[in-house]
Amino acid sequence: MQIDCGIIGLPNVGKSTVFSVLTNAPVKISNFPFCTIHPNISVVRIPDPRVYQLAGIVASRETVHGKIKFVDIAGLIKGAAQGIGLGSKILNHIQTTKVLCHVVRCFDDNQTVHVFNNIDPCRDADIVNTELILFDISQCEKSICSLQKKHKLINENIEQQLFVLKKCLDYLYDGVLLRKVHFSNIERTNIEKFNFLTNKPIIYFANIDEKSVTNNTYLNKLHAFAFNNSIPLISCCAMLSSSKNRDDRFKTAMKQQKDILCDIVSVIFSVLNLRTFFTINSHMTRAWIYVVGMTALEAAKKVHSDFKKGFIRVQIIKFDDFIFYRGELGAKKAGKICYAGKDYCVKDGDILKFLFQI
Ligand SMILES: Nc1nc2c(ncn2[C@@H]2O[C@H](COP(=O)(O)OP(=O)(O)O)[C@@H](O)[C@H]2O)c(=O)[nH]1
Ligand SMILES: [Mg+2]
Structure with a gap:
């Protein structure tokens, strides 16, 4: 099972920087909004030292880890769902992902433009939530329309789908994220295929800087916001200072990549209820990811x-x-x-x- 994680957030908050740390992939990182136009996509191995421990005992020739795909899209701004900025097309790229990692800027830097000119992580998180809601509203309205048009002879199954879509729409109109709504098991099955963005589990990634690792007021605010909304939060400094010498930088970068990937994977496993089982023989030791x-x-x-x-x-x-x-x-x-x-x-x-x- 491959897990896919969409990386979202406002422009210029460090999404592509986080993506490149997680995946080691060379990406365009630049100090201007909408530097990322086409999505960056990369698949990485899920770190699990147990694979090597098992392979060491059975002397397997090959080891296969679980995989995770990260999709880094362009920044969202107010009106993105209606086509402003790079438009709703960018959100299509993350529709089939299983979980969203929302990067929130928690660093001061006069050199790096913020689309609203000041740093306010909770406001930024709200703006992105609103865009996700607007996008889901438009998807929901389209789906209702096409179901009604296509199926002149409405059967029980279509009726159930229409019922749950209308329920979703009512909540979305009220500004409620679908992941907070109680759905019965049948309703859950019925809305699964519509891939609503606000129905996906979300993780906040607070992008802090090295100077404020121990005391960051933006991070404290975002912590409270995340806690009140029952959303897991990871904080990390995605961009390392250039003041270190080359060797130190390399070592720190290697450790940083491992730490961030392990942190994010462990939170993703927890929100998606994932676990690992193994199969082993002398040819291959393999990790299999499954849902509890x-x-x-x-x-x-x-x-x-x-x-x-x-x-x-x-x-x-x-x-x-x-x-x-x-x-x-x-x-x-x-x-x-x-x-x-x-x-x-x-x-x-x-x-x-x-x-x-x-
Ligand atoms: N000071 C500082 N700058 C950062 C940090 N993370 C990213 N940046 C800078 O912010 C700008 C935008 O980064 P990018 O990853 O392209 O942002 P994106 O638009 O969200 O993908 C670049 O100039 C980065 O070097 C950070 O943790 N601290
Ligand atoms: Mg980018």
Whole structure:
């Protein structure tokens, strides 16, 4: 499963800087709004030291990590949803992403233009929220229109979709983000395919500078704002000072990249309810990302469709046991292997082997 994360925010707040730190990809970073026109897209490996620990024991030739795709789009401004700035087209690029990382400027710098000339993270966050709401309103209105037009003979399924879309629209007109609305399970399934932006989990990324790591009043304000809205917040200095010498800068940059990526991945795992299981053999040690609640049968399907088709049972070794007893044989001798049927609920760190027959 690949996770995609859209990077959003006002222009010139450091989105592309954050993107380039996370992905190591060369991108255009410049001190003027709308420097990013086409989206920057990059896929990176999800850091998980357990992959190497397991591969070390079974001497796998190859290791495969989970992947995460970051999409860095142009900055949003007031009216973006109606086509001002680079328009609503830029928001189309993040419609299918699973989670949004909203970069908020929390640094002072007279040299870097702010579109409103002063720094106010909560105001900036509100403006972006409003643009997301306006974009969802227009998508919602279009979807209602096309459903009504296309389906002259309205059946039960269409009726359910129209009902939930109208419910969404009422909330959006009232300025409510859809992720705050209570939906029944059927309603949730019905709106999933519309990919509303305000229905996606969001993470704030406070872009601070090195001078104000310990005391940053903008960050304190954003913390309170995020807390009141139950939104996770990561703070980090995306741009390193150029005053360090080359070696120090390189070391700091390497550590910074690892830290930011680990922080963001851990928050994304938490908001999307993601976990990891492993499959291992001498060819390959592989990490598989899944959503909490997945059964052994669904895991089997993920790994190979034959495993699902001919599923007999699954062999499970816990990661800690595998490491402690130095592999499958040791775990077996210690009685740390168990077997389960297709309804077994997979746990984080499980090492799975599927027994099947077709
Ligand atoms: N002082 C300072 N400048 C930054 C920081 N992050 C980004 N910038 C500068 O802000 C400008 C805009 O950065 P960019 O990443 O292109 O912003 P975007 O428009 O949001 O993608 C560039 O001149 C960056 O060098 C930071 O943490 N501190
Ligand atoms: Mg940019």
